[in-house]
Amino acid sequence: MVESFYHPTIGFLLLALILPFLPGKSWWKWLLPLPAAAAIISVFTLDPGNYGTIDWFGFTLQVGRIDKLSLIFANVFAIQALIGFIYAFHLKEKSQHVAACLYVSGSFGVVFAGDYLTLFIFWELMSVGSVFLIWLNAKNNGRALGAGIRYFLFHTVGGLLILAGLLLRHKAVGNWDFIPVAQSAAHYYDWLIMFGFGVNAAFIVLHAWLPDAYPEATVTGAVFMSAFTTKTAVYTLARGFAGWDFLAYMGVGMALYGVFYATMENNARRILSYHIMSQVGYMVAGIGIGTAMTLNGACAHAYAHILYKGLLFMSVGALLYSCGTAKLNELGGLVGRLPWVMLAYVVAGMSISGWPLFNGFVSKTMTIAGAFEDHRALLGIGMELAAVGTFLSVGIKLPYFAFWSKPDAVQREIKPIPWNMYLAMGISSFLCILQGVYPEILYQFLPYEVEFHPFSAWQVLQAVLLLSFTGLAFYVMRRIMVPHEQRNVDFEWFYILFGRAFLFICRYPFAWLDSWWTERYRTWGLRGMLAVAAGSSWYDWTGIKGAVDGVAATTRRVGQGAAKLQTGRLQTYLAYAVLLAAGVMFAIWAVNQYL
Amino acid sequence: MNGLGRFFIEMRKHAGLWKWVMFAWLALALALNFLIHPHHAHIPEEHYIGFWAAFGFVGALVMGVILKTAVSEALKKPEDYYDKYEPGLKEDDNG
Known part of the structure; x- marks a missing residue:
């Protein structure tokens, strides 16, 4: 059963581990595309089967479940990872590359996980890796710190839902198997797990982390994040929850909700974030309907979406990189100076809108x-x-107001865009068109056998009619569609309300209880303490003065060392906690393996 | 500005021409609908000529007008509405 098997996670983890210790200024950047290249070779050569289990602490972790469903996701993850690292090639900050490597490695782990325990470990690795892609933008963007904290809190809640679900499930059924369950046969723990995945898939009500966090991430970080977080959730839903009616309605709801907000939004990266929610809605709906054709549709759409959404974030990221803003009301008229970025954007915009070819x-x-x-x-x-709304907001509105609407602001300084960013956008554009012209290239990876021919005369004409007349509607109301500098409140308003209520409880009732206790303690507790202290001071003077001096010096030295670690910054603590956890896990595994 | 950029800027000067290109395209698509019909209609209304054109046009118009005039007005807050909660923002920094 166990053949040799290269797990794509290994390369990314290895690079994340050695990168911080590599000397030199920039030669190491040539290592960046290697794990992705290895992953591409791996996914194209792997045959379906069960590979690789790890015995860990009495559990058997199944890290290599390879079948057509996991392979199609791994395939596009590998390709997008390569494109992402090419796009980020110019970055000199190793920390960004390390975070991206950890994040991507987690996503491969999730996709190939055969049991819930393995899935959970890699799920959390993704969450930790991705939050740093937001935090590392903190020095350029004051909102990144808070956005990262909220992002992490939310994903922790999602992770805890999964953890609670899988533990309760284990108690009920006695195994960790990650296998499909029908909605009619589902228990409450299955629902818990499903909602845990739903946090990452951006279900309505659980979605506000996405448009909150992605616009604040680093330019390159957002490109990675747009591909992996929501699509691993799509994979897990397709694997475990196909045919759930709840998902069918939730999916269509998401598809519409996302375009509604995107139509009103001003910040280009927030528009794209709402469109992730909307496009993931199509996939969730396909999974929920659950026929072989819609499941294939969901997988195909996830594949296509990763490519064009990455391209959207790359081209808008290039705007942000060169102009310093992604707000539509501050952009405009850039087609003369950034024509190639405009073309890349239009390819992505036509793809997401579903134009033929x-x-x-x-x-x-x-x-x-x-x-x-x-x-x-x-x-x-x-x-x-939702397709109408997609073309309206991201297909026409965004490029029109970013590249065309106003005359170019000639006094605007434009930072030159590095060649590698253009190269990455070029590869993505090429793939979007290639798959649009030769759909078999994409369909050959689909998990189910279905005959579907997109290029019937009627289907092409239907799409052309639908989208062209959407364009006419935009032309008619182009003055209404002008974006304004504003923030449209969404569900984060309720999250904040909840957070403030919690803070209130801590601040007033608990604080009162605390001060009451402190008062009692001062009157009664201190008297006792003083008596004990009198006794021990006598003992101290007569007995152990000398010994204590030495201990004190040691303690001070340890204290100084620890103080260096205590920066008071949550992100630093999180990094230490992860390092420690990884070390402990590795130690347990090693002890188990060799002793 | 490179050659491609100059080309696009030049094209933008002919916006009036492009408008007629768009109208011609719309007319052509609609005309084709008289010749091309669905074999297996998904919904009965698909058999009407121009159904999807009307769906796209009216759908986009209603969506755009309601969202941009009513909903957006109801939900709108200043861009810095949440900034008072942002731990990473200082007084003199607006992100």
């Missing part, structure tokens, strides 16, 4: 046609409406 068309139509063929007309119509 771009890859969004060959994947989105599959999900929608699948919904109609399963006689879910309402869901199908909802997705068509």
Whole structure:
């Protein structure tokens, strides 16, 4: 059963471990694409099967479940990882590369995990890696620190839902197997796990972390994050929860909710963030409908989405990099000076909108046609409406106001964009068009056998009619669509309310209790303490003065060392905690293995 | 500015021409709808000529107008609305 097997996680983890210790200024950057290249070779050569288990502390962790479903996700993860590291190639800060490596390695671990325990470990690794992609932007962006803390809190809650679910499930069924469950047969612990995945998939109500955090991440960090977090959640839902009616409705709801907010939004990276929610909605809906065709549609859409969404974040990231802002009301008229960025953006915008000859068309139509063929007309119509909103907001509004609407502000300084960023955008654009023209390139990876031909005359014409007349509507109301500098409140408003209520409870009732206790303690406790102290001081003077002096000096030295570690910054503590946890886990594994 | 950039700037000067290109494109798409029909209609309304054109146009118009005039007005807050809660922002820094 166990053949030799290169797990793509290994390369990324290894690079994350050695990168901080490599000397020299920049030669190491040529190492960055290597783990992704190794991952690409691995996913293209792996045959389905069960590879590699690790015995750890009496548990058997199944780290290599390879089948068509895990392979299609691993395939696009590997390709996007390569594109992402090319895009980030110019960065001299090793910390950003380390964070990205940890994050990507976690995502491969999740996709190949055969049991819930393994999945959970890698799930948390992803969460930790990704939060640093936000925090490392803190010196450029004052909002990054808070956004990262909120992001991490939210993903911790999601992780705890999964942990609670999998522990309760283990108690009930006696195993950690990550296998499908039907909604009708689901127990409360299955729902807990599903909602834990739902946090990462950005279910409505649980989604506000996404448009809160992604716009504050580093330029390159957002490119990575747009690909992996939500799509690993899509994978886990497809694996465990296919055919859940709840997901079908939630998915269409997400698809619409995301475009509604994107239509109103001003910050380009927040528009794209809401569109992640919306596009993931299509995938969740496909999973929820649960026919072979819609499941294929969900997987195909995840693949196409990772490519075009990465391209969207890369081109908007290039705008942010060169102009210093991603706010539409501050941009405009840039087509003359950044024409290639505009072209890359338009390729991505046509793809996400589902124009024929771009890859969004060959994947989105599959999900929608699948919904109609399963006689879910309402869901199908909802997705068509979301497609209209998608083209309206991200296909026309964003590029129009960023590149065309106003005359170029000639006094605006534009930082030159490094060649590697252009190269990454070029590769993505090429792939988006290639898959749009030759859908078999994408369809060959799909997990189920389904005959689907996107290029029937009617399907092409239907898409052209739908989107072209959406364009006409934009033309008619282009003055209404002008973006304004504003923040549209979303569910984060309720999160903050909840947080403040919690703070209130801590601050007033608990603080009162604390001061009451302190008062009692002072009157009664201190008297006793003084008596004890009198006794021990006699003992001290007569007995152990000499010995104590030596201990005190040692303690002071340890204290000084520890003080260096205590920076008072949450992100530093988190990094230490992860290092410690990794060390402990490795030690236990090593002891188990060799003793 | 490179050659491609100059080309786009030049094209922008002919916005009036491009408008007519767009109208011609729309007319062509609609005309094709008289010739091309769905084999297996997903919904009965698909058989009407121009159904999806109307769906796209009206859908986008209603969505755009309601969201940008009513909903956005109801939800709008200043850009720095949450900044008082931001631990990373100092008084003189607005991100």
